[in-house]
Amino acid sequence: MRLTTKGRYAVTAMLDLTIHCDDKPVSLAEISQRQSISLSYLEQLFSKLRQSELVTSVRGPGGGYHLGRASENIFIAEIIDAVNESVDTTNCQGKGDCQGGEICLTHSLWDQLSHEIHNFLNAISLADLVARRDVKSIAQRQVEQLLILNESPQAGAC
Amino acid sequence: MRLTTKGRYAVTAMLDLTIHCDDKPVSLAEISQRQSISLSYLEQLFSKLRQSELVTSVRGPGGGYHLGRASENIFIAEIIDAVNESVDTTNCQGKGDCQGGEICLTHSLWDQLSHEIHNFLNAISLADLVARRDVKSIAQRQVEQLLILNESPQAGAC
DNA sequence: ACTTACTTGACTAAAATAGTCGGGTATTGG
DNA sequence: CCAATACCCGACTATTTTAGTCAAGTAAGT
Numbered sequence: 001m002r003l004t005t006k007g008r009y010a011v012t013a014m015l016d017l018t019i020h021c022d023d024k025p026v027s028l029a030e031i032s033q034r035q036s037i038s039l040s041y042l043e044q045l046f047s048k049l050r051q052s053e054l055v056t057s058v059r060g061p062g063g064g065y066h067l068g069r070a071s072e073n074i075f076i077a078e079i080i081d082a083v084n085e086s087v088d089t090t091n092c093q094g095k096g097d098c099q100g101g102e103i104c105l106t107h108s109l110w111d112q113l114s115h116e117i118h119n120f121l122n123a124i125s126l127a128d129l130v131a132r133r134d135v136k137s138i139a140q141r142q143v144e145q146l147l148i149l150n151e152s153p154q155a156g157a158c
Numbered sequence: 159m160r161l162t163t164k165g166r167y168a169v170t171a172m173l174d175l176t177i178h179c180d181d182k183p184v185s186l187a188e189i190s191q192r193q194s195i196s197l198s199y200l201e202q203l204f205s206k207l208r209q210s211e212l213v214t215s216v217r218g219p220g221g222g223y224h225l226g227r228a229s230e231n232i233f234i235a236e237i238i239d240a241v242n243e244s245v246d247t248t249n250c251q252g253k254g255d256c257q258g259g260e261i262c263l264t265h266s267l268w269d270q271l272s273h274e275i276h277n278f279l280n281a282i283s284l285a286d287l288v289a290r291r292d293v294k295s296i297a298q299r300q301v302e303q304l305l306i307l308n309e310s311p312q313a314g315a316c
Numbered sequence: 317a318c319t320t321a322c323t324t325g326a327c328t329a330a331a332a333t334a335g336t337c338g339g340g341t342a343t344t345g346g
Numbered sequence: 347c348c349a350a351t352a353c354c355c356g357a358c359t360a361t362t363t364t365a366g367t368c369a370a371g372t373a374a375g376t
Contacts, residue, residue: 003247004364012264027321036257041366047323060374061320076267089161099194102299106170108292109234113278120274124267134266141260162333185352199335205354218343219351 007080009037010045014079017055018071018126019139025057025064034142045083052082071130077121089114165238167195168203172237175213176229176284177297183215183222192300203241210240229288235279247272 016031028046032039046065049055054074055065067074090110091098098104129135174189186204190197204223207213212232213223225232248268249256256262287293 005249006364008247008249008264008268009365011267012262015263029321035263038366040368043323044366050323057322058374059320059322059372062375063321063373065322089166091163091166103292103296104170105173105193105293105296105300106166106287107296108290109169109282109287110166113275116278117271117275120271129264129267132266134261135263138261138263138265142263164333167334187352196335198337201352201354202335208354215353216343217341217351217353219345221343221352223353 003080006045006083009035009041010049010079010083011076013037013042013045014049014054014067014074014126015129015135016139017065017067018130019135022066024062025066027064030064033146048083049079052078054079054082067126071126074126075122076124076126076129077118080121089117161238164203164241167193167199168207168237168241169234171195171200171203172207172212172225172232173284173287173293174297175223175225176288177293180224182220183224185222188222206241207237210236212237212240225284229284232284233280234282234284234287235276238279247275 012035013031016035017026020026020030020034028039028042031037032042046055046057050057050065054068056068057063057065090107091104094111094114096103096107098107170193171189174193175184178184178188178192186197186200189195190200204213204215208215208223211226213226215221215223248265249262252269252272254261254265256265
């Protein structure tokens with residue numbers, strides 16, 4: 001099982017994308033500022049997200065990214081899969097050749113756990129996360145902090 | 159979340175210990191052979207398992223390890239904890255200071271997942287695993303393979 | 317044109333993993 | 347007693363992965 005900052009960053013960035021505007025594309029620079037993730041690293045992650053068609057890109061000035069489909073239909077497990085982090089906890093990637101070609105003693109345990117985690121993450125969509133109270137208030141705080149920092153009196157709402 | 163070979167080896171070794179004899183202590187050399195885990199590495203793992211009182215040791219010839227308590231009362235989550243692998247999936251170890259002292263957008267998601275995984279692994283005891291059909295047959299195979307390899311006609315049963 | 321912002325690929329520092337190695341020390345069977 | 351067994355312990359190391367950086371593009375809007 002690999003579930004590290006890479007997968008967490010990807011989910012966080014996708015959630016940020018979901019929250020901020022459905023009309024204009026969101027640039028990576030914005031996400032980078034709001035979520036404190038390095039721009040170069042985001043580029044790497046979004047390259048994979050685009051290949052998996054979880055986002056679509058708009059190039060040129062005013063460009064950025066859109067969600068590939070409705071937020072109700074994008075599930076957390078997909079995002080983590082897209083950035084190459086497997087949620088699999090077995091040693092043999094589920095193949096069952098863990099001990100010199102044979103199955104190992106604890107294979108079925110890890111196989112079961114993998115399914116458990118996958119089911120959990122595949123039952124939660126981006127829309128579900130946006131609806132959460134804590135997510136709403138944190139997103140609000142992040143926008144306010146940026147307004148103060150930038151001192152640019154932009155229209156706060158999308 | 160860290161769930162790698164270290165944790166898997168620890169659980170596998172503990173399960174092997176549970177399966178093979180409750181009377182005589184089981185030596186690491188035996189476990190090493192049956193489970194294809196390097197002896198030196200097992201020593202490292204058992205040092206931690208002993209500190210957590212999940213096993214007790216008997217030194218000298220004929221020595222080895224016993225389970226620290228009944229297999230019904232040793233849960234998988236404890237074993238993984240003992241070898242220093244945290245099942246926590248948050249970036250801040252649950253503290254909530256993920257984004258420059260503040261909570262990050264996806265904190266509650268990872269927090270919830272961590273609890274989910276912990277609950278799953280904490281509901282399964284070594285005794286539960288031993289009772290599984292697949293574990294029984296794999297253990298049987300492992301013993302038979304060793305008997306052939308060693309060609310030493312030891313009493314197969316404990 | 318010029319700028320913005322996506323696109324790609326190569327490169328790298330730091331950390332963690334998965335071990336090895338070499339010395340111990342306790343115990344016991346002969 | 348003494349040699350063999352097997353636990354005990356700490357230092358060391360190769361490999362892999364993570365978490366990025368950097369540079370050189372390409373496409374598109376103003």
